[in-house]
Amino acid sequence: MRLFKEKTAWLAPLAVILIISLFSVNLFAQGDPKVRNLPVAISVNDEGAHVDAVLSAVEQMSKGTADEEPMLAFTKVKETDIDDLFHDKKYYAALVIPEGYNDALQNALANNKPAALKVYINQGFNATGANYAKTALSALITQLSNQYSANFAKQMDGQKIDADKAAVLVNPIVSKEKVFNPITASTANGNAPTLMAVPAWVGALIGGFILFLTTSNILKKELLTRKQALRLMGGQVLFGVLIALFSGFTVATLGTIAGINMPSYFLVGSFVSFAAFCFFLLVSAVTAWIGKPAITLFMVVMLLGMGVLMMPMEMLPDFFVNFIRPWVPIRFAAEGLRDIFYFGSGFYTGASFNTIAGIGIAGLVLYVLAIFKPLRVQKHPNK
Template sequence: MKLFKEKLAWAAPIAVILIIALFSVNLFAQGDPQARNLPVALVVSDEGTYVDAVHAAVEQMSKGTDGAEPMLAFTEEKEENMEDAFREKKYYAALVIPEGFNESVQNALTNHTPATLQLYVNQGYNVTGANYAKTALNALVVQLSQQYSASFLAQMNGQQIHADQAAVLVNPIVAEEKVFNAVTPATANGSAPTLLAVPAWVGALIGGFLLFLSTSNISKRESLTRKQTASLMGSQILFGVIIALFSGFTVATLCVVAGINIPGYFLVGSFVSFAAFCFFLLVSAVTAWIGKPAITLFMVVMLLGMGVLMMPKEMLPDFFVTFIRPWIPIRFAADGLREIFYFGSGFYTGQSFNTILGIGIAGFVTYLLSIFKPVRATKAIAE
């Protein structure tokens, strides 16, 4: 019964509750995801009564139901801007009313040909978000088709229906899909960028913490001057380069072995190595200042991040979007790899590259500044 008097023993069940709660936080992000205000473009290249009817259906869909936020948020765009808009990840999809649509509906029974509404799908942006948007747009097209079908049947009341007209009467409007920035085969259904980004973070985390323990042991054994400490830090950064290269090209090699369709072995290996090194600098900086508790902090960041990496932000609770998603470093590596996999990017991936580089520079400067910590404070942290 002596064990029940020990405070540390009572800390065990409390720790278990906290750890399980931390793991379970992601249930709020992925338990019952609801798409809200997925950005979708509306391209109108025609005019007329039937075009106005499509406009009315879009406006109705934009209001949502029962006071809830709508699934899709439409913005009018021009056809010539769509490729750039998709590349800049402004929209998951687009509903296009092509030129001649109004006339096609008017003459559908005469020409025995259904009118066509085009659906553009920005698949590489996020497969989940793009599929939700595509499903909703298809439902809108089906709804319009059913309305026109009922109208045409009413007009033909009592008239003989020819076989050629029957198919058009059932589906007077059809959807024609065009995929942009397609998710290539053998890339884990679009999840490959995230799966490759996680090892960059884990490698940096484990490598950075082990090197911190090594340098702490050296500092305990020897009384180092600041010049010697700077030399030791330089060696740690050099080791970080080695760890990053091992991380990046091990990931690229495993992709080849596993049959993942990567855009280029050296390109993917180099980018993952770059991200891993920048993350390593961040880990080294934080551990240099606060010591062993940093590993817990970074594990929490990783666990919370896993719930938001796969999902588009429009399908996450507001809390995750505001307080968790912006602070997950792995997300920027995943975004960069997505640019490489599906948008034809090279090593420089734009905003994601700049953010990762910024993380690395901030980590490097903060790490260097740790050399000016009081010696006593350093020893206390190391112990």
């Protein structure tokens, strides 16, 4: 058949393979996630043999196995610093050995009261990571409790046990949990910041590319001076402001309709608009320099980025951590919204805000510099 002889026709299956491969690459990030070295704080406020037993169990958990790295990576901190460290997103959880723990466990049967270890959970950091850390710490406490339960049972062998003492005998160590920076209800199980950040990128991408095509058509029809071209660029930037505002407040409005529990409609809409505008400047800059291939580049960035947005860094393969995650602009918008949703931040969200602003400034500079790019002169045949 003639079609099979056309070289361009064979680009179709090759393009399908490439696109499917890009869509499927996130299977490597989320197909079989393994938790490695989740940062967890430990605070020791007591001493004694029973405290040493806890520390020994923590040390054993920190070793992992011959084939796999440990699930948790413990760091000793002061209990008074935990709130600030959680706010700075340094740890997913904390294990606290309170003052009086050693005596409480020593006299648990005599007092008919179990000893307690505290587990603090930094839920707003990342729900998945915090839940894994909580589960691991709970398992550690359960293991310790079972060991003491077996020892106490031997000591009580043959003795009459009342109901109160039996409860302590079964669970001599209990866990007292406290949630910090809680994920509020109706926020898509903590995924609302990411879900609301993605449209900022998509809006910037679509809006930026449409305006690029529009300005390209104008430049094809008219031979503009650099001053006129600069005015045209200024108009494109003003359109970018409009696109960003539409993006941000459309997202906030749809979030309200969907029942998302936002801390502030205006704050969320403004931050998404800010991120969308900075992304628009980046898109405009790259398209101004390399043209239509930029849309493919940014689509690839978005597809690769989707696999890293909702997963804790410690659950991603090294390739994604080192080569994908640092270069995904949407991540910074999601982190900024996470600060707003769960950490009580205002419009300025610190590092994430600074990074997004840096993207916007760099994009604007590169976009303006594109005016000095050599123009392609079309040669017309002599009439």
